[in-house]
Amino acid sequence: MPNNLLIQGPDKGVLLLTLNRPEALNALNTALLGELAAALDAAEADPATRAVVITGSERAFAAGADINEMAARDLVGILEDPRVAHWQRLARFPKPIIAAINGFALGGGCELAMHADILIAGENARFGQPEINLGIMPGAGGTQRLTRAVGSALAMHLALTGEQISAQRALQAGLISEICPTELTVERAISIAETIASKAPLAVRLTKEAIHKASDLDLAAGLRFERHAFTILAGTADRAEGLKAFQEKRQPKFTGC
Numbered sequence: 001m002p003n004n005l006l007i008q009g010p011d012k013g014v015l016l017l018t019l020n021r022p023e024a025l026n027a028l029n030t031a032l033l034g035e036l037a038a039a040l041d042a043a044e045a046d047p048a049t050r051a052v053v054i055t056g057s058e059r060a061f062a063a064g065a066d067i068n069e070m071a072a073r074d075l076v077g078i079l080e081d082p083r084v085a086h087w088q089r090l091a092r093f094p095k096p097i098i099a100a101i102n103g104f105a106l107g108g109g110c111e112l113a114m115h116a117d118i119l120i121a122g123e124n125a126r127f128g129q130p131e132i133n134l135g136i137m138p139g140a141g142g143t144q145r146l147t148r149a150v151g152s153a154l155a156m157h158l159a160l161t162g163e164q165i166s167a168q169r170a171l172q173a174g175l176i177s178e179i180c181p182t183e184l185t186v187e188r189a190i191s192i193a194e195t196i197a198s199k200a201p202l203a204v205r206l207t208k209e210a211i212h213k214a215s216d217l218d219l220a221a222g223l224r225f226e227r228h229a230f231t232i233l234a235g236t237a238d239r240a241e242g243l244k245a246f247q248e249k250r251q252p253k254f255t256g257c
C-alpha cells in the first residue's frame with residue numbers, strides 16, 4: 001500500500017492530505033506526486049469533497065523536489081518526467097485548496113504551496129527557491145507564480161540567491177494570507193476549508209476560476225469572464241436559495257445545484 005500521502009476525510013466537506021515522507025523532509029518524488037494527483041482525481045469526482053487541505057509535518061511542508069530522483073534523470077529523463085503531468089493535475093483542480101505550511105517550503109515545496117488557493121503558515125515556516133544552489137532553476141511555477149504573488153524584486157532575490165524568508169516576511173510580501181502558532185496551522189486551515197465547504201459549490205468554483213483569471217488575462221478580458229460567471233450563477237438553485245434565505249433571515253441550505 002503506498003503511503004507517501006495520508007488521506008483523511010472528507011469530513012464536513014473537507015479532505016485532508018498530509019505529505020508523509022518524514023525521512024526526506026517530504027521531498028516530492030514521483031510516487032508522492034502521483035498519489036497526490038490520484039487523490040485529487042478522486043476528490044474532484046466526489047461531491048462530498050468541497051475543499052482540500054494539503055499539509056506536511058511541523059518540520060517540513062516539503063523541502064523541494066526529490067534531489068536524488070532528479071539526479072538520476074538526464075535531459076531526456078527530465079523531458080519525459082511523469083511529474084509534469086502530476087503538477088498539471090494540481091494546477092487544474094477546480095475546488096479550493098488550502099495549504100497549511102509549517103517548516104520548510106523550499107523549491108518544489110514552495111511551488112506546491114503556491115498551487116494552493118489560500119496559503120496559511122505556522123510561525124516556523126521558511127519559504128525559498130534554492131534551486132540556484134544546485135545549478136538549476138525552479139521548474140514547477142516558481143519563477144511565474146512567485147513573481148505574481150510577491151512581485152519581481154523579491155522573486156528575483158529569492159530565486160537568484162537561494163535565500164529563505166520567514167513566515168512574517170512571506171505575510172508582508174503577500175505570499176500567504178495568515179500566520180498561526182505552528183501547532184494550530186492545520187486546525188486553522190481545516191476551519192477555513194470548512195467555512196468554504198459550507199458555501200454554494202458552484203459559486204465557490206467560479207469564484208476560484210475568476211480569481212485565477214486575474215493572473216492569466218488582461219483586465220478587460222478578466223472582467224468579461226467575471227460577468228459571464230456571475231450571469232451563469234443566476235441560473236442556479238443555490239443563488240435563489242441564498243437570496244431567499246437572506247430575505248427570510250435564516251441560514252441558506254445549499255445543494256450544489
Ligand code: HXC
Nearest residue numbers: 023024025027063064065066067068106107108130139140
Ligand atoms: C531529497 C532531501 C531533500 C530533497 C532534504 N532531504 N531535502 N532529500 N530531496 N529536496 C533529506 C536529506 O538528504 C536528509 O536525508 C533528510 O532529508 C534531512 O535533511 P537535512 O539536510 O539533514 O536537514 P537540515 O540540516 O535540517 O536541513 C534542512 C534543509 C536541507 C535546509 C531543508 O535538507 C536542504 O537544503 N534540502 C534541500 C532543499 C532544496 O535544495 N530544495 C530544492 C530542490 S530542487 P538523510 O538521509 O541524509 O538523513 C527543486 C526543483 C523543483 O525543488 C522543480 C520542480 C519541477
